[in-house]
Amino acid sequence: MKVMQLLPELNSGGVERGTLEIARALVADGHESLVVSHGGRLVNQLETEGSKHCTLAIHKKALSSLWQIRPLRQLIEAEQPDILHVRSRVPAWLTHFALKGIPAHKRPHLISTVHGFYSINRYSQIMTQAEKVIAVSDSVVQYIQDNYKNCPPQDIVRIFRGIDPVAFPHGYQPSAQWMINTYKDFPQLENKFLICLPGRITRLKGHETLIDLMQQLHSQYPQLHAVVVGGADPKKAAYLEEMQNTIATKGLTEHITFVGHRSDIREWLALSNVVLSLSNQAETFGRTALEALSLGTPVIGWKRGGVAEILSRLYPQGLINVDDQVALIHAIQQHIDTPQQVAEVTSFSLKEMCDQTLALYKQVVQASN
Numbered sequence: 001m002k003v004m005q006l007l008p009e010l011n012s013g014g015v016e017r018g019t020l021e022i023a024r025a026l027v028a029d030g031h032e033s034l035v036v037s038h039g040g041r042l043v044n045q046l047e048t049e050g051s052k053h054c055t056l057a058i059h060k061k062a063l064s065s066l067w068q069i070r071p072l073r074q075l076i077e078a079e080q081p082d083i084l085h086v087r088s089r090v091p092a093w094l095t096h097f098a099l100k101g102i103p104a105h106k107r108p109h110l111i112s113t114v115h116g117f118y119s120i121n122r123y124s125q126i127m128t129q130a131e132k133v134i135a136v137s138d139s140v141v142q143y144i145q146d147n148y149k150n151c152p153p154q155d156i157v158r159i160f161r162g163i164d165p166v167a168f169p170h171g172y173q174p175s176a177q178w179m180i181n182t183y184k185d186f187p188q189l190e191n192k193f194l195i196c197l198p199g200r201i202t203r204l205k206g207h208e209t210l211i212d213l214m215q216q217l218h219s220q221y222p223q224l225h226a227v228v229v230g231g232a233d234p235k236k237a238a239y240l241e242e243m244q245n246t247i248a249t250k251g252l253t254e255h256i257t258f259v260g261h262r263s264d265i266r267e268w269l270a271l272s273n274v275v276l277s278l279s280n281q282a283e284t285f286g287r288t289a290l291e292a293l294s295l296g297t298p299v300i301g302w303k304r305g306g307v308a309e310i311l312s313r314l315y316p317q318g319l320i321n322v323d324d325q326v327a328l329i330h331a332i333q334q335h336i337d338t339p340q341q342v343a344e345v346t347s348f349s350l351k352e353m354c355d356q357t358l359a360l361y362k363q364v365v366q367a368s369n
Contacts, residue, residue, distance in 0.1 A: 002032040004081040006091040008059035010040035015087050015115050023051040025354035058091045073098040082365050085111045092126045109364045114140050120147045134159050136285050137306040161285045162353030168294035170344040174267040192225035193336055196272035198288045201232035201240050206278025218255045229268045231261025270295045274335050277301030286310050294345045300331050
């Protein structure tokens, strides 16, 4: 088979990572893999792993993007892929218009992946207009069924995102050198009970909840320390400053550490005693929660979206009813007083995700033959 995946850019994020993972699986299985995007820092890795990258400006939600319809159509006609797999709304619309200019019997099969709880409107509906619509969790399946009646339930295929257990092995410990460097950079973390809030600095990630928690618990548990792992976009600098001012006003500067954007997230998740998932909105999957559990680190999070699906299967004692601050504090106290064990994770594997996606590609191609 020849499969062409389309997404806005190849810089960082879950959609990008999933695209590379499927591209790698296609090549390993002897198929041809093409990716169309505006480019980015992951292109080099993609090409090194055996895929072809085609650069097109299919990333902007702007009228000027319509100029890309003809070049995209020409690319599809030149490459003649068996399957087009769209992973984002602008590329999906451009693909929709590009295919209109190709005779029906010459069009490739169209598959989409709904990665997010998109706004409910005509613009987002394009993601549910494909032969098969992949949903990344049961929550997303429900969301499509509730909000997009145009999409027949039998066309929705739930394929959980997956992680590589080799990359996040159970019981993993950071190297001695990493520990030495980390405690040199952040001496305040040594010999502490660390609760970690991973994720970019935005109002959605629940930092305010973390600050409230620390205010309630730090005097009772002087060994408790919070670590925020994630960078602030320049546009979020004001929010970061506002948070740091709040922390200073509450006398918590010595108890909460921001370590910025990190490429060593595995080490931070393994170093932590508890990882928190406190987003203000439901997450479609919750990859970081899964990575932490895979390493054997307990996760405590709100009972909604993909995170709830992961916790209910792998670590139900970490589930807290949304915004129940009392239950959240109680759960953290329990974890400090009695360290908890996380069983080895045997589901949500990257291999399952890739196998199921490739099986869907083959099924769609064989059905037409």
